[in-house]
Amino acid sequence: xxxxxxIPGVSSLKKMNEGLYISQKPYFxxxxxxxxxxxxFFPNDFMDLAVLxxxxxxxxxxxxxxxxxxxxxxxxxxxxxxxxxxxxRFQELSTEVWYWKFIVNxxxxxxxxxxxxxxxxxxxxxxxxxxxxx
Numbered sequence: 001x002x003x004x005x006x007i008p009g010v011s012s013l014k015k016m017n018e019g020l021y022i023s024q025k026p027y028f029x030x031x032x033x034x035x036x037x038x039x040x041f042f043p044n045d046f047m048d049l050a051v052l053x054x055x056x057x058x059x060x061x062x063x064x065x066x067x068x069x070x071x072x073x074x075x076x077x078x079x080x081x082x083x084x085x086x087x088x089r090f091q092e093l094s095t096e097v098w099y100w101k102f103i104v105n106x107x108x109x110x111x112x113x114x115x116x117x118x119x120x121x122x123x124x125x126x127x128x129x130x131x132x133x134x
Contacts, residue, residue, distance in 0.1 A: 006111070007111040007112070007130070008111065008130075010134055013130060013131060013133075013134040014134045016107040016108070016131065017107075017131050017132075017134055020103060020106075020107075020131070022103065022128065022131050022132045023132060024132045024133070025128075025132065027100070027125040027126075027128045027129045027132070028122065028125045028126075028129065030093060030096060030097075030125070031097070031121045031122050031124070031125035033089075033093060034090070034093040034094070034096075034097055034121055035118070035119070035121060035122075037086055037089060037090040037093065038090070040052070040083075040086065040090075041086075041087060041090050052083070055076070055079060055080055055083055056080060056083050056084065056087070059076050059080065060076070060077060060080045063076065063077065097121055097124065100124040100125065100127070100128050101124050103128065103131070104124050104127040104128065104131075107131065109127040110123045110124060110126070110127045111126075111127060111130075112126055112127075
């Protein structure tokens with residue numbers, strides 16, 4: 001990216017958007033949801049990763065094959081179901097964010113930057129918002 005490049009005007013954005021048919025979405029809300037789920041599924045601590053793997057895979061298998069189920073097993077299974085639902089949503093959002101990066105790079109963006117890689121998704125959300133508003 002050229003560091004001297006400024007944020008393009010409306011007419012330039014319209015030219016960039018021709019043929020792309022970018023729809024208006026709540027890009028920042030999706031980016032925040034992605035970042036929240038990313039902290040769950042890419043933990044910084046090994047212990048958090050071990051607990052995640054235990055909750056997603058090992059504990060449900062143990063409940064199913066232990067032969068001794070109790071009423072209290074419902075709560076960990078509900079947590080497991082929610083984690084799998086969140087994991088599927090995270091995969092959907094990862095694909096969406098990849099698409100944003102592809103489109104924004106295709107039109108010569110992004111036009112703003114951040115030094116924090118954790119929030120780089122918001123840069124692409126900003127670019128997609130700019131492209132969808134014209």
